[in-house]
Amino acid sequence: MKTGGRKYALVTGGSRGIGRAVCLRLSEMGFRVIINYRSNDAEAENVLSMIRENGGDGELLKFDVADKAAVESSVAGWKEAHPDDCIRVLVNNAGFRRDSLLVWMEDNDWNAVIDVTLKGFLNVTRILLPDMLVSRYGRIINIASLSGIKGLPGQTNYSAAKGGLIAATKALAQETAKKKVTVNAVAPGFIATDMTEDLDENELRKLIPAGRFGKPEEVAALVGFLASEESSYITGEVISVNGGLYT
Ligand code: NAI
Numbered sequence: 001m002k003t004g005g006r007k008y009a010l011v012t013g014g015s016r017g018i019g020r021a022v023c024l025r026l027s028e029m030g031f032r033v034i035i036n037y038r039s040n041d042a043e044a045e046n047v048l049s050m051i052r053e054n055g056g057d058g059e060l061l062k063f064d065v066a067d068k069a070a071v072e073s074s075v076a077g078w079k080e081a082h083p084d085d086c087i088r089v090l091v092n093n094a095g096f097r098r099d100s101l102l103v104w105m106e107d108n109d110w111n112a113v114i115d116v117t118l119k120g121f122l123n124v125t126r127i128l129l130p131d132m133l134v135s136r137y138g139r140i141i142n143i144a145s146l147s148g149i150k151g152l153p154g155q156t157n158y159s160a161a162k163g164g165l166i167a168a169t170k171a172l173a174q175e176t177a178k179k180k181v182t183v184n185a186v187a188p189g190f191i192a193t194d195m196t197e198d199l200d201e202n203e204l205r206k207l208i209p210a211g212r213f214g215k216p217e218e219v220a221a222l223v224g225f226l227a228s229e230e231s232s233y234i235t236g237e238v239i240s241v242n243g244g245l246y247t
Contacts, residue, residue, distance in 0.1 A: 005085035009227060012065050012124055013094030015043040015191030017075075018143060021216035022091050025224040028057035029039060034078070036061050040193030048246070060069035065094045065120030066112075075127045078142050082140040086135055087164050088127050089227045092121050092165075093143040097195060099154045110157045121168060129181070138181035140229045142169050144220075144238060146189045150246050162187075165240050182235035184226050189242025210243030 005224055009026045013019040015037035023033045026048075033051060035058055037044040043058050051058050061078060063070040095117050108149035125140060125149055132138025147155050148162025166185050173183040192213040201213050219241050225231055226239075240246065 005082070006043040007089075008032045008034055008082075008085055008087045009089035009091065010036060010061070010087050010124070011091040012036045012091055012120065013038070014091075015040055016048055016178070017195060017198050017218045018188065018191060019091075019093040019217050020047050021213070021220035022223045024050060025056070025217070025220040026089065026091075026227060027051045027054060027058060029224055029228065030056075030247050031227075032056070032085075033058035034061050034087065035059070036063060036065070036094070038062070041067065043232075049241060058113070065092075065113040065124055068123045068190070071123040072127060075124075079116050082090050086126050086131050088132070088135075088137055089139045090125060091141045091143065091223060091227070092124060093159075094120050095143065097155065097158050099158070101154055102156045105157060112182045113157040114161045114164075118164050118168070121165055125172070129176070132181045133176065133179045135182045138176070139178075139231070140172070140181065140183040141226045142166075142175075142183070143223075144169070144185040146187055146240065146242050146246055149187055149238065149240070169238065170236045177235055180224075182226070182231065184231075184234060184236070186222055186226070187220060187238055187240045189214060189240065191216055191219055191241075191246040207246070208243045210245075212232045212243065214241060214243055 011023050013101050014023045023134035063074040067104040121150045142165050145162040147159045148166050169185040176188050190213045
């Protein structure tokens, strides 16, 4: 049983936006952060530098979450290099939109969004879960979306993926609760990141009771709490961070 060693947290899609803010928050909480990213080395290096400037430490782990073989070989390599350490926190954050009305939806856009969200969740969670179960401690936090709760037009692929992620969160939470592994979902509304850069904030803010888009740090604050030991009796939940847009 690996209960000693250094405390690691793995954040998928950690090189920018919400993922970057989560990496920084977890580092402030004392975790060594494994920053997963798919392609942009410079952005990922930048997050690691920010962590080090703040007195923390971490490392980069490059793989596409939807690519099972890549996930397995990267994580196996990490485990081999860290025989005494264990990953106690997993934040499944990697994701993207490929919006289109369903009548014009291309198969590729449907499949890519489902794959990054659901296969990504499966690939990364399945490989890290056994160690959490054996050590009887773990925190799994899935970044879902308002779109997965309410459904948003133009996003049937994304709504299906995030809705599926929410259902998977609830199911897995029941499988792992006795082993003290909690599984929760965070559902952001509109958060100012690269993903929402193309949206008209001035128009959309009228729909949001708080009157503005959220900041990545406002999502990271909740993720940090769910990643902490204090959240031990919260599992299978979906918590919105959306400025009152939908409750
Ligand atoms: P972003 O586009 O700034 O960041 C997404 C990150 O995921 C990037 O680092 C990207 O490289 C990474 N990524 C994408 N595909 C990947 C793959 N196959 N393997 C590994 N990494 C991959 O977007 P943002 O806004 O930070 O989104 C983070 C999460 O929050 C996503 O799951 C998104 O669906 C969710 N979300 C975002 C909202 C927003 O308003 N920004 C609202 C609701 C949910």
